[in-house]
Amino acid sequence: MKKLGILGSTGSIGVSTLDIVAAHRDRFEVVALTAGSNLELLKRQIEEFSPRLVAVATEELARELARTLPPGGPEILCGIEGLIAAATAGEIDMVVAAIVGAAGLVPTAAAIKAGKDVALANKETLVTAGRLIMELVEAHKVKLYPVDSEHSAVFQSLQGHRREDVRRIILTASGGPFFNWSREELAQVTIDDALNHPNWSMGRKITIDSATMMNKGLEVIEARWLFDMPAEKIAVNIHPQSVIHSMVEYVDGCVMAQLGVPDMKAPIAYALTYPERVPTGVKPLDLTALSGLSFFNPDHDRFPALKLAYRALASGESMPAVLNAANEVAVDAFLGGRIRFTEIPVLIERTMDLHQPHPFATIEDVLFADRWGREKAREILSNAEFGVRNAE
Ligand code: NAD
Numbered sequence: 001m002k003k004l005g006i007l008g009s010t011g012s013i014g015v016s017t018l019d020i021v022a023a024h025r026d027r028f029e030v031v032a033l034t035a036g037s038n039l040e041l042l043k044r045q046i047e048e049f050s051p052r053l054v055a056v057a058t059e060e061l062a063r064e065l066a067r068t069l070p071p072g073g074p075e076i077l078c079g080i081e082g083l084i085a086a087a088t089a090g091e092i093d094m095v096v097a098a099i100v101g102a103a104g105l106v107p108t109a110a111a112i113k114a115g116k117d118v119a120l121a122n123k124e125t126l127v128t129a130g131r132l133i134m135e136l137v138e139a140h141k142v143k144l145y146p147v148d149s150e151h152s153a154v155f156q157s158l159q160g161h162r163r164e165d166v167r168r169i170i171l172t173a174s175g176g177p178f179f180n181w182s183r184e185e186l187a188q189v190t191i192d193d194a195l196n197h198p199n200w201s202m203g204r205k206i207t208i209d210s211a212t213m214m215n216k217g218l219e220v221i222e223a224r225w226l227f228d229m230p231a232e233k234i235a236v237n238i239h240p241q242s243v244i245h246s247m248v249e250y251v252d253g254c255v256m257a258q259l260g261v262p263d264m265k266a267p268i269a270y271a272l273t274y275p276e277r278v279p280t281g282v283k284p285l286d287l288t289a290l291s292g293l294s295f296f297n298p299d300h301d302r303f304p305a306l307k308l309a310y311r312a313l314a315s316g317e318s319m320p321a322v323l324n325a326a327n328e329v330a331v332d333a334f335l336g337g338r339i340r341f342t343e344i345p346v347l348i349e350r351t352m353d354l355h356q357p358h359p360f361a362t363i364e365d366v367l368f369a370d371r372w373g374r375e376k377a378r379e380i381l382s383n384a385e386f387g388v389r390n391a392e
Pocket residue numbers: 007008009010011012013014034035036037038057097098099100101103121122123124147148149200201202203204205206264
Protein backbone atom coordinates (compact mmCIF):
# COMPACT_ATOMS: atom_id res chain seq x y z
CA MET A 1 0.00 0.00 0.00
CA LYS A 2 1.38 3.37 -0.96
CA LYS A 3 0.12 6.05 1.43
CA LEU A 4 -0.53 9.37 -0.28
CA GLY A 5 -0.82 13.01 0.70
CA ILE A 6 -2.42 15.00 -2.11
CA LEU A 7 -1.85 18.76 -2.05
CA GLY A 8 -4.40 20.55 -4.24
CA SER A 9 -6.82 17.61 -4.46
CA THR A 10 -9.68 19.73 -5.84
CA GLY A 11 -7.69 20.96 -8.86
CA SER A 12 -7.41 19.45 -12.30
CA ILE A 13 -4.36 17.31 -11.39
CA GLY A 14 -5.74 16.49 -7.93
CA VAL A 15 -8.98 15.14 -9.38
CA SER A 16 -7.17 13.05 -12.00
CA THR A 17 -4.87 11.69 -9.28
CA LEU A 18 -7.88 10.56 -7.25
CA ASP A 19 -9.33 8.91 -10.39
CA ILE A 20 -6.19 6.78 -10.55
CA VAL A 21 -6.41 6.04 -6.81
CA ALA A 22 -10.08 5.02 -7.17
CA ALA A 23 -9.18 2.61 -9.97
CA HIS A 24 -6.37 1.01 -7.91
CA ARG A 25 -7.65 0.80 -4.35
CA ASP A 26 -5.42 -2.20 -3.74
CA ARG A 27 -2.31 -0.04 -4.26
CA PHE A 28 -3.11 3.30 -2.64
CA GLU A 29 -4.43 4.76 0.56
CA VAL A 30 -5.20 8.46 0.92
CA VAL A 31 -3.87 9.90 4.19
CA ALA A 32 -4.22 13.64 3.57
CA LEU A 33 -6.03 15.96 1.16
CA THR A 34 -5.74 19.71 0.84
CA ALA A 35 -7.91 22.18 -1.04
CA GLY A 36 -8.07 25.94 -1.43
CA SER A 37 -11.77 26.81 -1.11
CA ASN A 38 -13.82 24.23 -3.03
CA LEU A 39 -15.51 22.68 0.02
CA GLU A 40 -18.24 20.91 -1.97
CA LEU A 41 -15.75 18.85 -3.93
CA LEU A 42 -13.50 18.33 -0.92
CA LYS A 43 -16.45 16.95 1.04
CA ARG A 44 -17.20 14.42 -1.71
CA GLN A 45 -13.52 13.43 -1.76
CA ILE A 46 -13.50 12.98 2.04
CA GLU A 47 -16.54 10.70 1.78
CA GLU A 48 -14.98 8.63 -0.96
CA PHE A 49 -11.38 8.37 0.26
CA SER A 50 -11.62 8.79 4.08
CA PRO A 51 -8.39 10.74 4.66
CA ARG A 52 -7.15 11.07 8.24
CA LEU A 53 -6.25 14.73 7.70
CA VAL A 54 -7.50 17.56 5.49
CA ALA A 55 -6.41 21.17 5.12
CA VAL A 56 -8.16 24.17 3.59
CA ALA A 57 -7.02 27.74 2.93
CA THR A 58 -8.51 29.65 5.87
CA GLU A 59 -9.76 29.18 9.41
CA GLU A 60 -13.23 30.23 8.33
CA LEU A 61 -13.35 27.52 5.66
CA ALA A 62 -12.06 24.99 8.19
CA ARG A 63 -14.90 25.89 10.58
CA GLU A 64 -17.46 25.69 7.79
CA LEU A 65 -16.16 22.27 6.74
CA ALA A 66 -16.21 21.01 10.35
CA ARG A 67 -19.84 22.16 10.74
CA THR A 68 -21.03 20.22 7.71
CA LEU A 69 -19.10 16.96 8.12
CA PRO A 70 -20.58 14.08 10.12
CA PRO A 71 -18.74 13.26 13.39
CA GLY A 72 -15.75 10.95 13.28
CA GLY A 73 -14.36 12.62 10.17
CA PRO A 74 -10.80 13.75 9.48
CA GLU A 75 -8.73 16.21 11.45
CA ILE A 76 -9.25 19.60 9.78
CA LEU A 77 -6.41 22.13 9.57
CA CYS A 78 -5.90 25.37 7.69
CA GLY A 79 -3.39 27.74 6.15
CA ILE A 80 0.27 27.03 5.59
CA GLU A 81 0.47 24.96 8.80
CA GLY A 82 -2.29 22.74 7.43
CA LEU A 83 -0.47 22.31 4.11
CA ILE A 84 2.77 21.42 5.88
CA ALA A 85 1.00 18.95 8.17
CA ALA A 86 -0.59 17.30 5.12
CA ALA A 87 2.79 17.15 3.36
CA THR A 88 4.69 15.66 6.31
CA ALA A 89 2.25 13.35 8.19
CA GLY A 90 4.23 10.40 9.52
CA GLU A 91 2.59 7.56 7.62
CA ILE A 92 2.73 9.20 4.17
CA ASP A 93 5.05 7.57 1.60
CA MET A 94 4.46 9.93 -1.30
CA VAL A 95 3.20 13.48 -1.65
CA VAL A 96 1.45 14.55 -4.85
CA ALA A 97 2.32 18.25 -5.19
CA ALA A 98 -0.58 19.62 -7.25
CA ILE A 99 -1.09 23.12 -5.87
CA VAL A 100 -0.81 25.82 -8.51
CA GLY A 101 1.80 28.58 -8.33
CA ALA A 102 4.62 29.47 -5.96
CA ALA A 103 2.25 28.64 -3.08
CA GLY A 104 3.32 25.03 -3.69
CA LEU A 105 6.96 25.64 -2.83
CA VAL A 106 6.95 25.58 0.98
CA PRO A 107 4.77 22.46 1.42
CA THR A 108 6.71 20.59 -1.29
CA ALA A 109 10.03 21.48 0.35
CA ALA A 110 8.58 20.38 3.71
CA ALA A 111 7.58 17.01 2.21
CA ILE A 112 11.13 16.44 0.91
CA LYS A 113 12.66 17.42 4.25
CA ALA A 114 10.32 14.94 5.94
CA GLY A 115 11.70 12.19 3.69
CA LYS A 116 8.65 11.83 1.45
CA ASP A 117 8.89 10.89 -2.22
CA VAL A 118 7.21 13.51 -4.36
CA ALA A 119 5.12 13.29 -7.54
CA LEU A 120 5.64 16.83 -8.77
CA ALA A 121 2.98 18.63 -10.79
CA ASN A 122 3.73 22.01 -9.21
CA LYS A 123 6.40 23.09 -11.69
CA GLU A 124 6.69 26.46 -9.94
CA THR A 125 8.56 24.68 -7.13
CA LEU A 126 11.46 23.94 -9.50
CA VAL A 127 11.13 27.21 -11.41
CA THR A 128 11.54 29.29 -8.28
CA ALA A 129 13.94 27.15 -6.26
CA GLY A 130 15.35 24.50 -8.61
CA ARG A 131 18.88 24.13 -7.27
CA LEU A 132 17.84 24.22 -3.61
CA ILE A 133 15.09 21.67 -4.18
CA MET A 134 17.38 19.25 -6.03
CA GLU A 135 19.92 19.60 -3.21
CA LEU A 136 17.20 18.78 -0.68
CA VAL A 137 16.14 15.76 -2.75
CA GLU A 138 19.69 14.49 -2.65
CA ALA A 139 20.29 15.29 1.02
CA HIS A 140 17.09 13.59 2.15
CA LYS A 141 17.46 10.67 -0.29
CA VAL A 142 13.93 10.98 -1.65
CA LYS A 143 12.66 10.44 -5.18
CA LEU A 144 11.17 13.27 -7.23
CA TYR A 145 8.97 12.02 -10.09
CA PRO A 146 7.70 14.39 -12.77
CA VAL A 147 3.97 14.64 -13.40
CA ASP A 148 4.21 17.35 -16.06
CA SER A 149 3.56 15.42 -19.29
CA GLU A 150 6.68 16.68 -21.09
CA HIS A 151 8.95 15.84 -18.18
CA SER A 152 7.30 12.47 -17.74
CA ALA A 153 7.98 11.86 -21.46
CA VAL A 154 11.64 12.82 -21.01
CA PHE A 155 11.89 10.70 -17.86
CA GLN A 156 10.43 7.74 -19.77
CA SER A 157 12.70 8.36 -22.77
CA LEU A 158 15.73 8.32 -20.45
CA GLN A 159 15.00 4.88 -19.01
CA GLY A 160 17.79 2.43 -19.73
CA HIS A 161 20.14 5.06 -21.15
CA ARG A 162 23.24 6.76 -19.81
CA ARG A 163 22.84 10.46 -18.98
CA GLU A 164 26.22 11.26 -20.52
CA ASP A 165 24.96 9.97 -23.88
CA VAL A 166 22.21 12.58 -24.08
CA ARG A 167 22.77 15.29 -26.69
CA ARG A 168 19.66 17.29 -25.95
CA ILE A 169 16.13 17.27 -24.66
CA ILE A 170 13.36 18.37 -27.01
CA LEU A 171 10.24 19.58 -25.22
CA THR A 172 7.13 19.69 -27.35
CA ALA A 173 4.50 22.41 -27.04
CA SER A 174 1.02 22.42 -28.52
CA GLY A 175 1.41 26.10 -29.39
CA GLY A 176 -1.85 26.81 -27.58
CA PRO A 177 -5.03 28.28 -29.06
CA PHE A 178 -3.28 31.22 -30.78
CA PHE A 179 -0.56 29.36 -32.62
CA ASN A 180 -1.63 30.89 -35.97
CA TRP A 181 -2.84 34.29 -34.77
CA SER A 182 -1.25 37.53 -36.00
CA ARG A 183 0.14 40.16 -33.63
CA GLU A 184 -2.95 42.30 -34.25
CA GLU A 185 -5.29 39.43 -33.45
CA LEU A 186 -3.29 38.57 -30.32
CA ALA A 187 -3.81 42.09 -28.96
CA GLN A 188 -7.59 41.45 -29.08
CA VAL A 189 -7.60 38.06 -27.35
CA THR A 190 -10.43 37.74 -24.81
CA ILE A 191 -10.32 35.82 -21.52
CA ASP A 192 -12.61 33.15 -22.99
CA ASP A 193 -10.41 32.77 -26.08
CA ALA A 194 -7.37 32.24 -23.84
CA LEU A 195 -9.11 29.74 -21.56
CA ASN A 196 -10.06 27.59 -24.54
CA HIS A 197 -7.07 25.24 -24.94
CA PRO A 198 -7.21 23.05 -28.07
CA ASN A 199 -5.76 19.80 -26.62
CA TRP A 200 -5.59 19.79 -22.82
CA SER A 201 -8.14 20.44 -20.07
CA MET A 202 -6.31 22.12 -17.15
CA GLY A 203 -6.60 24.72 -14.38
CA ARG A 204 -7.02 28.39 -15.38
CA LYS A 205 -3.51 29.61 -14.61
CA ILE A 206 -1.68 26.93 -16.60
CA THR A 207 -4.18 27.34 -19.45
CA ILE A 208 -3.24 31.02 -19.77
CA ASP A 209 0.45 30.08 -19.43
CA SER A 210 -0.02 27.66 -22.33
CA ALA A 211 -1.59 30.37 -24.46
CA THR A 212 1.29 32.82 -23.85
CA MET A 213 3.90 30.01 -24.13
CA MET A 214 5.13 30.92 -20.64
CA ASN A 215 4.15 27.39 -19.67
CA LYS A 216 6.87 26.10 -22.00
CA GLY A 217 9.31 28.64 -20.54
CA LEU A 218 8.54 27.40 -17.03
CA GLU A 219 8.98 23.84 -18.32
CA VAL A 220 12.42 24.62 -19.76
CA ILE A 221 13.47 25.81 -16.30
CA GLU A 222 11.81 22.76 -14.70
CA ALA A 223 13.71 20.44 -17.09
CA ARG A 224 16.99 22.22 -16.39
CA TRP A 225 16.80 21.18 -12.74
CA LEU A 226 14.96 17.89 -12.99
CA PHE A 227 17.41 16.43 -15.52
CA ASP A 228 20.47 18.50 -14.62
CA MET A 229 20.70 19.74 -18.22
CA PRO A 230 22.09 23.14 -19.22
CA ALA A 231 19.63 25.44 -21.00
CA GLU A 232 21.56 25.12 -24.31
CA LYS A 233 20.67 21.44 -24.36
CA ILE A 234 16.93 22.02 -23.93
CA ALA A 235 15.07 22.78 -27.16
CA VAL A 236 11.40 23.49 -27.78
CA ASN A 237 9.39 22.34 -30.80
CA ILE A 238 5.81 23.36 -31.49
CA HIS A 239 3.81 20.20 -32.19
CA PRO A 240 0.13 21.13 -32.51
CA GLN A 241 -1.24 17.57 -32.34
CA SER A 242 0.17 16.92 -28.81
CA VAL A 243 0.86 13.27 -29.63
CA ILE A 244 4.60 13.23 -28.95
CA HIS A 245 4.88 14.51 -25.39
CA SER A 246 8.65 15.18 -25.59
CA MET A 247 11.87 13.56 -26.76
CA VAL A 248 15.48 12.83 -25.87
CA GLU A 249 18.12 12.96 -28.58
CA TYR A 250 21.29 10.89 -28.01
CA VAL A 251 24.84 11.42 -29.25
CA ASP A 252 24.44 8.70 -31.90
CA GLY A 253 21.57 10.62 -33.52
CA CYS A 254 18.83 8.36 -32.15
CA VAL A 255 15.79 10.04 -30.68
CA MET A 256 13.55 8.45 -28.04
CA ALA A 257 10.02 9.83 -27.77
CA GLN A 258 6.95 9.08 -25.70
CA LEU A 259 3.60 9.19 -27.48
CA GLY A 260 0.03 9.02 -26.29
CA VAL A 261 -3.40 10.62 -26.21
CA PRO A 262 -3.14 13.90 -24.26
CA ASP A 263 -4.51 12.86 -20.88
CA MET A 264 -2.73 13.69 -17.61
CA LYS A 265 -3.82 10.40 -16.05
CA ALA A 266 -0.97 8.63 -17.89
CA PRO A 267 1.92 10.73 -16.51
CA ILE A 268 0.27 10.93 -13.07
CA ALA A 269 -0.01 7.14 -12.88
CA TYR A 270 3.59 6.67 -14.01
CA ALA A 271 4.78 8.99 -11.23
CA LEU A 272 2.64 7.11 -8.68
CA THR A 273 3.63 3.57 -9.66
CA TYR A 274 7.12 3.90 -11.25
CA PRO A 275 8.71 1.66 -12.39
CA GLU A 276 5.49 -0.28 -12.84
CA ARG A 277 2.74 0.63 -15.29
CA VAL A 278 -0.94 0.25 -14.51
CA PRO A 279 -4.14 0.66 -16.54
CA THR A 280 -5.28 4.30 -16.49
CA GLY A 281 -8.39 4.40 -18.65
CA VAL A 282 -6.50 6.63 -21.09
CA LYS A 283 -7.75 5.94 -24.63
CA PRO A 284 -5.35 4.03 -26.87
CA LEU A 285 -3.53 6.11 -29.44
CA ASP A 286 -4.84 5.46 -32.94
CA LEU A 287 -2.05 6.62 -35.23
CA THR A 288 -4.05 5.84 -38.36
CA ALA A 289 -6.71 8.34 -37.25
CA LEU A 290 -4.16 11.18 -37.28
CA SER A 291 -3.86 13.35 -40.36
CA GLY A 292 -0.16 13.83 -39.62
CA LEU A 293 2.39 15.02 -37.09
CA SER A 294 3.90 18.46 -37.62
CA PHE A 295 6.67 20.38 -35.90
CA PHE A 296 7.65 24.07 -35.99
CA ASN A 297 10.14 26.37 -34.34
CA PRO A 298 8.62 28.73 -31.78
CA ASP A 299 7.89 32.28 -32.98
CA HIS A 300 9.61 34.47 -30.40
CA ASP A 301 8.19 37.70 -31.81
CA ARG A 302 4.57 36.77 -31.36
CA PHE A 303 5.24 34.75 -28.17
CA PRO A 304 8.08 36.47 -26.25
CA ALA A 305 7.50 34.60 -22.98
CA LEU A 306 9.68 31.61 -23.86
CA LYS A 307 12.73 33.81 -24.46
CA LEU A 308 12.13 35.51 -21.10
CA ALA A 309 12.43 32.14 -19.41
CA TYR A 310 15.74 31.38 -21.15
CA ARG A 311 16.93 34.85 -20.17
CA ALA A 312 15.93 34.22 -16.54
CA LEU A 313 17.89 30.95 -16.51
CA ALA A 314 20.97 32.70 -17.89
CA SER A 315 20.75 35.48 -15.26
CA GLY A 316 21.39 35.06 -11.55
CA GLU A 317 19.59 32.48 -9.48
CA SER A 318 16.80 34.74 -8.22
CA MET A 319 15.63 35.77 -11.72
CA PRO A 320 13.43 32.72 -12.45
CA ALA A 321 11.61 33.30 -9.13
CA VAL A 322 10.99 36.90 -10.17
CA LEU A 323 9.88 35.83 -13.64
CA ASN A 324 7.44 33.39 -12.03
CA ALA A 325 6.11 35.93 -9.53
CA ALA A 326 5.57 38.58 -12.22
CA ASN A 327 3.87 35.96 -14.39
CA GLU A 328 1.45 35.06 -11.60
CA VAL A 329 0.58 38.75 -11.13
CA ALA A 330 0.23 39.25 -14.89
CA VAL A 331 -2.00 36.19 -15.41
CA ASP A 332 -4.15 37.29 -12.51
CA ALA A 333 -4.43 40.80 -13.97
CA PHE A 334 -5.36 39.39 -17.38
CA LEU A 335 -8.01 37.09 -15.87
CA GLY A 336 -9.32 40.07 -13.92
CA GLY A 337 -9.69 42.06 -17.14
CA ARG A 338 -7.04 44.61 -16.12
CA ILE A 339 -4.45 43.98 -18.84
CA ARG A 340 -4.42 42.74 -22.40
CA PHE A 341 -3.17 39.31 -23.35
CA THR A 342 -0.15 40.80 -25.13
CA GLU A 343 0.72 42.84 -22.03
CA ILE A 344 1.43 39.70 -19.97
CA PRO A 345 5.01 39.26 -21.25
CA VAL A 346 5.55 43.03 -21.25
CA LEU A 347 4.79 43.24 -17.52
CA ILE A 348 7.07 40.28 -16.81
CA GLU A 349 9.95 41.73 -18.82
CA ARG A 350 9.70 45.13 -17.12
CA THR A 351 9.75 43.47 -13.72
CA MET A 352 12.82 41.44 -14.68
CA ASP A 353 14.55 44.58 -16.00
CA LEU A 354 14.33 46.10 -12.51
CA HIS A 355 15.70 43.04 -10.71
CA GLN A 356 19.30 42.64 -9.60
CA PRO A 357 19.75 38.88 -9.64
CA HIS A 358 21.50 37.20 -6.73
CA PRO A 359 22.17 33.67 -5.47
CA PHE A 360 19.93 31.90 -2.94
CA ALA A 361 21.12 30.33 0.30
CA THR A 362 17.75 29.20 1.66
CA ILE A 363 14.08 28.75 0.73
CA GLU A 364 13.44 31.93 2.73
CA ASP A 365 15.55 33.81 0.16
CA VAL A 366 13.34 32.38 -2.60
CA LEU A 367 10.21 33.57 -0.81
CA PHE A 368 11.76 37.01 -0.48
CA ALA A 369 12.50 37.17 -4.24
CA ASP A 370 8.97 35.91 -4.93
CA ARG A 371 7.48 38.70 -2.79
CA TRP A 372 9.78 41.26 -4.39
CA GLY A 373 8.68 40.16 -7.88
CA ARG A 374 4.99 40.35 -6.98
CA GLU A 375 5.27 43.77 -5.38
CA LYS A 376 7.33 45.19 -8.23
CA ALA A 377 4.97 43.80 -10.88
CA ARG A 378 1.94 45.27 -9.06
CA GLU A 379 3.71 48.60 -8.75
CA ILE A 380 4.48 48.67 -12.48
CA LEU A 381 0.92 47.66 -13.21
CA SER A 382 -0.52 50.52 -11.18
CA ASN A 383 1.83 53.18 -12.55
CA ALA A 384 2.15 52.39 -16.21
CA GLU A 385 -0.02 52.65 -19.27
CA PHE A 386 -1.27 49.08 -18.98
CA GLY A 387 -4.78 47.92 -19.50
CA VAL A 388 -7.68 47.84 -21.80
CA ARG A 389 -9.06 51.08 -20.36
CA ASN A 390 -6.04 53.07 -21.60
CA ALA A 391 -5.57 51.23 -24.83
CA GLU A 392 -8.31 52.88 -26.89
P1 NAD B 1 -5.92 23.99 -10.53
O1 NAD B 1 -6.09 25.45 -10.47
O2 NAD B 1 -6.93 23.17 -11.26
O3 NAD B 1 -5.82 23.39 -9.04
C1 NAD B 1 -5.00 23.93 -8.09
C2 NAD B 1 -5.22 23.28 -6.73
O4 NAD B 1 -4.42 23.97 -5.76
C3 NAD B 1 -6.67 23.39 -6.22
O5 NAD B 1 -6.95 22.28 -5.39
C4 NAD B 1 -6.65 24.66 -5.38
O6 NAD B 1 -7.62 24.68 -4.39
C5 NAD B 1 -5.26 24.56 -4.76
N1 NAD B 1 -4.68 25.87 -4.45
C6 NAD B 1 -4.54 26.92 -5.30
N2 NAD B 1 -3.92 27.94 -4.68
C7 NAD B 1 -3.65 27.53 -3.43
C8 NAD B 1 -3.03 28.14 -2.30
N3 NAD B 1 -2.57 29.39 -2.34
N4 NAD B 1 -2.92 27.41 -1.17
C9 NAD B 1 -3.38 26.15 -1.11
N5 NAD B 1 -3.99 25.53 -2.14
C10 NAD B 1 -4.12 26.20 -3.28
O7 NAD B 1 -4.46 23.71 -11.12
P2 NAD B 1 -3.94 22.46 -11.97
O8 NAD B 1 -4.22 22.70 -13.40
O9 NAD B 1 -4.39 21.19 -11.33
O10 NAD B 1 -2.37 22.63 -11.80
C11 NAD B 1 -1.70 22.30 -10.60
C12 NAD B 1 -0.21 22.32 -10.87
O11 NAD B 1 0.11 21.28 -11.80
C13 NAD B 1 0.30 23.62 -11.49
O12 NAD B 1 1.57 23.93 -10.99
C14 NAD B 1 0.39 23.29 -12.97
O13 NAD B 1 1.38 24.04 -13.63
C15 NAD B 1 0.77 21.82 -12.92
N6 NAD B 1 0.39 21.07 -14.11
C16 NAD B 1 -0.94 20.95 -14.42
C17 NAD B 1 -1.31 20.25 -15.55
C18 NAD B 1 -2.77 20.06 -15.90
O14 NAD B 1 -3.07 19.35 -16.86
N7 NAD B 1 -3.70 20.65 -15.19
C19 NAD B 1 -0.33 19.69 -16.39
C20 NAD B 1 1.01 19.83 -16.03
C21 NAD B 1 1.35 20.52 -14.89
